[in-house]
Amino acid sequence: xxxxxxxxxxxxxxxxxNLLQHxxxxxxxxxxxxxxxxASGMAAGLLHPYVGxxxxxxxxxxxxxxxxxxxxxxxxxxxNTPVSESVGMLRIALTEQQRHDxxxxxxxxxxxxxxxxxxxQQISPHNSPHPGIFIHSAIAVHASLYLKGLxxxxxxxxxxxxxxxxxxLHDLKEFDAIVLTVGADIGRFPELKDIRITPVKGQIxxxxxxxxxxxxxxxxxxxxxxxxxxxxxxxxxxxxxxRDFRTSEPDLPFAKDQILSKISSLLPCLEGAExxxxxxxxxxxxxxxxxxxxEPLKNTWLxxxxxxxxxxxxxxxxxxLAEIILGRFFGEERGLQQQN
Ligand SMILES: Cc1cc2nc3c(=O)[nH]c(=O)nc-3n(C[C@H](O)[C@H](O)[C@H](O)COP(=O)(O)OP(=O)(O)OC[C@H]3O[C@@H](n4cnc5c(N)ncnc54)[C@H](O)[C@@H]3O)c2cc1C
Numbered sequence: 370x371x372x373x374x375x376x377x378x379x380x381x382x383x384x385x386x387n388l389l390q391h392x393x394x395x396x397x398x399x400x401x402x403x404x405x406x407x408a409s410g411m412a413a414g415l416l417h418p419y420v421g422x423x424x425x426x427x428x429x430x431x432x433x434x435x436x437x438x439x440x441x442x443x444x445x446x447x448x449n450t451p452v453s454e455s456v457g458m459l460r461i462a463l464t465e466q467q468r469h470d471x472x473x474x475x476x477x478x479x480x481x482x483x484x485x486x487x488x489x490q491q492i493s494p495h496n497s498p499h500p501g502i503f504i505h506s507a508i509a510v511h512a513s514l515y516l517k518g519l520x521x522x523x524x525x526x527x528x529x530x531x532x533x534x535x536x537x538l539h540d541l542k543e544f545d546a547i548v549l550t551v552g553a554d555i556g557r558f559p560e561l562k563d564i565r566i567t568p569v570k571g572q573i574x575x576x577x578x579x580x581x582x583x584x585x586x587x588x589x590x591x592x593x594x595x596x597x598x599x600x601x602x603x604x605x606x607x608x609x610x611x612r613d614f615r616t617s618e619p620d621l622p623f624a625k626d627q628i629l630s631k632i633s634s635l636l637p638c639l640e641g642a643e644x645x646x647x648x649x650x651x652x653x654x655x656x657x658x659x660x661x662x663x664e665p666l667k668n669t670w671l672x673x674x675x676x677x678x679x680x681x682x683x684x685x686x687x688x689x690l691a692e693i694i695l696g697r698f699f700g701e702e703r704g705l706q707q708q709n
Contacts, residue, residue, distance in 0.1 A: 371545050371546075372548065373544040374547075377400035377404045379516070379675065380550035382398070382516055383440055386440065391699065393699070398531070399535050401535075408650035408679065412512040412679060413512075413573055414605070414680070415458065415507070415509065415680070416507065418480075418504075419478075422470075424502065427678060430681065432685045443518075443522050444514075444515045444517075452518050453509060456587050457504060458504045459587050460502050461501040461589060463634070468500065480505045481504050481505070482505065484500060486500050489501050492586065493586065495582070512680075514599065536557070537558075538560060546670070548694070549671045554651075566655060567653075569654050570617065570651055571609055571651075571677070572607070572620065572628070573606065574607070574625070575606075575646040577602070577643040578601065578604050589636060618649060619647040620647075621647045652675070653675060653676065654676045660673070660686045662686060
């Protein structure tokens with residue numbers, strides 16, 4: 370059975386991995402920009418169950434975290450190097466509302482601890498003095514490395530890559546099934562005109578980490594976030610949420626204006642830090658903020674709507690979609706094997 374997947378981000382590669390567990394699948398992954406050419410390649414890499422201003426536990430967070438953790442391990446094994454760090458994350462409460470919300474979050478979730486000002490500064494001396502919560506279950510993912518490793522694992526199972534932008538579903542007529550994991554880029558396909566996706570642009574800055582300052586031990590998150598990059602000589606600071614944007618390209622003046630002041634009130638040591646890069650990606654947001662699986666045409670599926678929680682949701686949704694597809698073609702015999 371021949372399957373085409375269009376889009377080599379978190380959703381497409383995780384779906385490929387799950388489908389390739391079946392011995393009768395031949396799979397080609399198409400992407401005009403290469404692996405991680407869309408929002409996934411830009412993702413800062415925060416993975417935790419309390420995404421959002423109020424630190425409420427996200428819907429299906431445990432299942433999502435568990436499914437992504439399994440794929441992180443597969444990726445790390447295929448590259449023979451870690452692609453993530455299970456270090457936890459500090460969410461600093463700068464406002465009265467955050468203090469209220471974060472305190473409540475810590476009172477009901479066993480993986481979250483309330484830290485007073487002193488404790489916050491003990492574990493993260495760079496911070497301005499504020500209390501916050503420590504999310505023990507948070508993971509920092511090196512997004513590009515993770516994608517590279519997971520796709521390598523797919524190739525070892527026979528997955529093929531084609532560096533091609535698909536102009537029309539007609540180009541894929543030789544395939545038995547098509548999976549569209551194109552993120553926010555659904556406009557090109559008239560077959561998807563009824564799908565309601567709002568594109569939300571996000572930008573991040575890469576900043577040189579100040580010399581003679583020890584690197585952060587944990588990602589820091591509040592109204593903005595900062596985490597160390599893979600080589601620890603720089604950090605990633607984000608992000609913007611832009612619903613009205615004219616271009617999908619990085620817009621440095623806007624990103625600086627939106628991100629830098631928030632970051633330096635959180636981490637004064639970053640005031641005046643050199644900007645090494647500004648990157649932009651487009652998130653796909655659905656009306657109910659949950660990912661979407663749809664079958665707009667017979668044997669053509671869509672998986673999108675990851676919003677800003679792609680790391681939390683892609684693996685669990687990709688597994689669900691693969692089960693649907695294998696169930697359609699192989700019924701009871703689908704035999705989706707264990708992921709490891
Ligand atoms: C700045 C920023 C920071 C973020 N940080 C985080 C974070 O820390 N944690 C988190 O969980 N999430 C984060 N996100 C959100 C996360 O990146 C997305 O939820 C996730 O990447 C969506 O993955 P996807 O595979 O569905 O889509 P994408 O990653 O957008 O993948 C779609 C792919 O399809 C390809 N494509 C599109 N059309 C075609 C076509 N016609 N033919 C061939 N290929 C095509 C594109 O080139 C692209 O590679 C961030 C997003 C942004 C923008």
